[in-house]
Amino acid sequence: MLHVRGEQINMLVFLASIFRGGRKLNSYIDCFIERARPRLIVTFIDNNLNFFAIRQRHPKVKTLLIQNGWRAYCGDILEAIEEMDAELRSKLAVDYMLFFGSALGARYTRHIAGTSFPMGSIKNNLVPRTQPLQQGLIAFASQWHKDGFYKGNIFYTQEEFFGQTDRPIIQCLGNYAEKKNKQLVIIPRNGKHDNLRAQEEDYFRRLLGKECVFLEPQGLYPSYQALDAADVVVAVDSTLGYESIARGKKTAIFSIRGNLLGIYGQSYGWPGDFPDEGPFWTNTPDSDTFVRILDYLFEVDDAQWLKDVAATNFPSLMIYDPGNSILNSILEKELGPAPISQG
Numbered sequence: 001m002l003h004v005r006g007e008q009i010n011m012l013v014f015l016a017s018i019f020r021g022g023r024k025l026n027s028y029i030d031c032f033i034e035r036a037r038p039r040l041i042v043t044f045i046d047n048n049l050n051f052f053a054i055r056q057r058h059p060k061v062k063t064l065l066i067q068n069g070w071r072a073y074c075g076d077i078l079e080a081i082e083e084m085d086a087e088l089r090s091k092l093a094v095d096y097m098l099f100f101g102s103a104l105g106a107r108y109t110r111h112i113a114g115t116s117f118p119m120g121s122i123k124n125n126l127v128p129r130t131q132p133l134q135q136g137l138i139a140f141a142s143q144w145h146k147d148g149f150y151k152g153n154i155f156y157t158q159e160e161f162f163g164q165t166d167r168p169i170i171q172c173l174g175n176y177a178e179k180k181n182k183q184l185v186i187i188p189r190n191g192k193h194d195n196l197r198a199q200e201e202d203y204f205r206r207l208l209g210k211e212c213v214f215l216e217p218q219g220l221y222p223s224y225q226a227l228d229a230a231d232v233v234v235a236v237d238s239t240l241g242y243e244s245i246a247r248g249k250k251t252a253i254f255s256i257r258g259n260l261l262g263i264y265g266q267s268y269g270w271p272g273d274f275p276d277e278g279p280f281w282t283n284t285p286d287s288d289t290f291v292r293i294l295d296y297l298f299e300v301d302d303a304q305w306l307k308d309v310a311a312t313n314f315p316s317l318m319i320y321d322p323g324n325s326i327l328n329s330i331l332e333k334e335l336g337p338a339p340i341s342q343g
Helices: 011-018 024-036 077-082 102-108 122-126 158-180 197-208 222-229 239-246 257-261 287-299 302-311 325-335
Strands: 040-043 062-066 093-099 113-118 137-141 149-151 154-156 183-187 232-235 251-254
Touching: 011 024, 040 325, 062 325, 077 102, 093 102, 093 325, 102 113, 113 325, 122 239, 137 158, 137 222, 137 239, 149 158, 158 183, 158 197, 158 257, 158 287, 183 222, 222 239, 232 239, 232 287, 239 251, 251 287
Parallel strands: 040 062, 062 093, 093 113, 137 183, 137 232, 232 251
Antiparallel strands: 149 154
16 A cells, blocks of 8 residues: 555655655655556545656556545646646646546546546445435535635635535525425534534534434445435535435535635536536525425426436436446456455
């Protein structure tokens, strides 16, 4: 395992890298690769520029990138790549790039040599839908963070980046649930035993003006099981919201943060070409639009929902590949068949 964030350091590799010139991190990476002699290098850190430079220095080793989270533009990897010097950018390459959908892959391959494939979310693809649905349940996917957030060179406070976006949505959902006899629950970001959980609960209690119910099914993948239990899922711009749509759940995306804060690349479906409003999404902080979308989601049947999603070209944003067959086929091509499990 090659750790590039300082989690662990291989001392033999580190000592060998000291005597090399160039950037210290690159020297460490190069020494590690030379010592391990891998056939394939895989990363889930799809927003780390160092990975895109490995193939040039080690052309005999194949590289594979797997998208791990939803990507925006400002303050994210694509902004960094597109602002690079053209000569440096021309040296970036990855053999295989596996993205949630084709839209982001097309944007990457403008600048990075290699082949891109849509594969969906590796975690989402691994979790089958087994949780029974609870009628009338509205589940909001929390993105709460205790601190503020940088977008590019601008720092937004916690209230600006999260509170200003979540407040109109949560209050609308609370009113809607009360008027329509639904139940509003929160899919928490922090687990029950996390030290930050009490702060997250207090955050939503203040937004809603009363106690909130947090939905946490028992199991290994509580967030995905919570999606499956909900009648309707609501998200801002989280990976979990897009994963919910990919796995067939009726989902609203109220992607209003970019509108409120003036952040490019924070709208629904970026970098795809989508209007500001659609059957199940909006980029505009308008409660009447929120209600229109919620009414539609509660009224539409599952079969029509799947047709409506497909008609909007959602698969260009994220596909669903149960069992990760696309990834497995690439691994088999490069490494051979997986060993047969003994017992």
